[in-house]
Amino acid sequence: MRVKEILQRTKSNYRRDGELILSHLMGISVSQLPLYFEEEVPEEIRNKFFELLDERKRGKPVAYIIGEWECMGRVFKVKEGVLIPRPETEILIEKTLELIPLDKEQVGFELGSGSGCISVNLLVERPKLRMWTVDINVKAVEITKENAKLHNVSDRLTVLHGYAFEPVKGMKFDFIVSNPPYIPERYWSKLAEEVKIEGYTSLIGGKKGYEFYELIAGESDEFLKPKGFIALEIGHDQGEIVRAIFESKGFNVIVFKDYANYDRVIVAKKWN
Numbered sequence: 097m098r099v100k101e102i103l104q105r106t107k108s109n110y111r112r113d114g115e116l117i118l119s120h121l122m123g124i125s126v127s128q129l130p131l132y133f134e135e136e137v138p139e140e141i142r143n144k145f146f147e148l149l150d151e152r153k154r155g156k157p158v159a160y161i162i163g164e165w166e167c168m169g170r171v172f173k174v175k176e177g178v179l180i181p182r183p184e185t186e187i188l189i190e191k192t193l194e195l196i197p198l199d200k201e202q203v204g205f206e207l208g209s210g211s212g213c214i215s216v217n218l219l220v221e222r223p224k225l226r227m228w229t230v231d232i233n234v235k236a237v238e239i240t241k242e243n244a245k246l247h248n249v250s251d252r253l254t255v256l257h258g259y260a261f262e263p264v265k266g267m268k269f270d271f272i273v274s275n276p277p278y279i280p281e282r283y284w285s286k287l288a289e290e291v292k293i294e295g296y297t298s299l300i301g302g303k304k305g306y307e308f309y310e311l312i313a314g315e316s317d318e319f320l321k322p323k324g325f326i327a328l329e330i331g332h333d334q335g336e337i338v339r340a341i342f343e344s345k346g347f348n349v350i351v352f353k354d355y356a357n358y359d360r361v362i363v364a365k366k367w368n
């Protein structure tokens with residue numbers, strides 16, 4: 097059976113997933129797949145393809161099936177229990193990069209590294225930068241280290257396991273970046289099973305949902321250098337509350353929208 101015949105057998109709502117799984121099994125990039133449409137697919141790969149497609153149909157995210165996902169055009173390893181990078185997080189990375197000079201040695205802190213997609217992308221784009229990350233999930237710590245190796249930035253990244261700022265007590269950073277869990281806990285039971293696989297601690301921010309923003313604002317005096325900045329991803333309806341949290345601590349705040357015109361990123365800066 098040829099590539100195009102296998103894909104034709106894949107129902108239209110799983111077509112993209114099918115393309116991702118097949119290109120992964122064939123060891124080629126999904127964008128190159130059309131070049132291989134006439135290629136005969138060995139039986140072993142064909143059988144594996146239909147087995148993995150069934151896993152997808154049973155609700156496993158395709159990123160976990162192929163074990164990787166793209167962020168800023170770079171491939172990141174992912175595994176169950178670690179958040180799959182979202183397109184919205186690229187806005188956070190871009191807004192953060194705008195504030196990190198290319199020619200200065202700076203040190204940043206990331207709370208909740210997950211796959212490492214934020215810190216690793218920042219480090220690749222800013223060769224003089226060093227980053228420290230903390231995650232409470234051991235799996236996330238391991239995979240952040242793996243992704244740092246994959247992208248050759250391990251020598252500038254310190255990956256720690258622990259709760260929020262505790263592992264970096266006594267340190268001061270030029271900036272703090274985070275895509276913290278921000279969903280209120282009452283929504284957990286309503287989330288789709290294929291989202292829940294990403295893990296409670298990846299997603300749930302507490303009773304109100306915005307507890308991590310209060311925590312970061314509360315710790316900023318201790319961990320942020322004077323004139324430092326904070327860049328955070330936020331829930332689509334959290335712009336005003338998160339703005340108020342940081343303004344009450346004396347920060348100047350900008351809220352940025354995502355592609356769907358929802359509030360998605362805030363940047364906060366203090367001048368003293």
Ligand SMILES: C[S@@+](CC[C@H](N)C(=O)[O-])C[C@H]1O[C@@H](n2cnc3c(N)ncnc32)[C@H](O)[C@@H]1O
Nearest residue numbers: 208209210231232233259260275276277297298
């Ligand atoms: C929304 S995910 C973001 C992951 C990744 N930075 C990204 O943008 O794809 C939040 C991350 O924060 C971590 N986390 C949750 N509570 C934490 C805590 N108290 N201290 C440190 N990390 C925490 C989770 O394990 C998870 O990896």
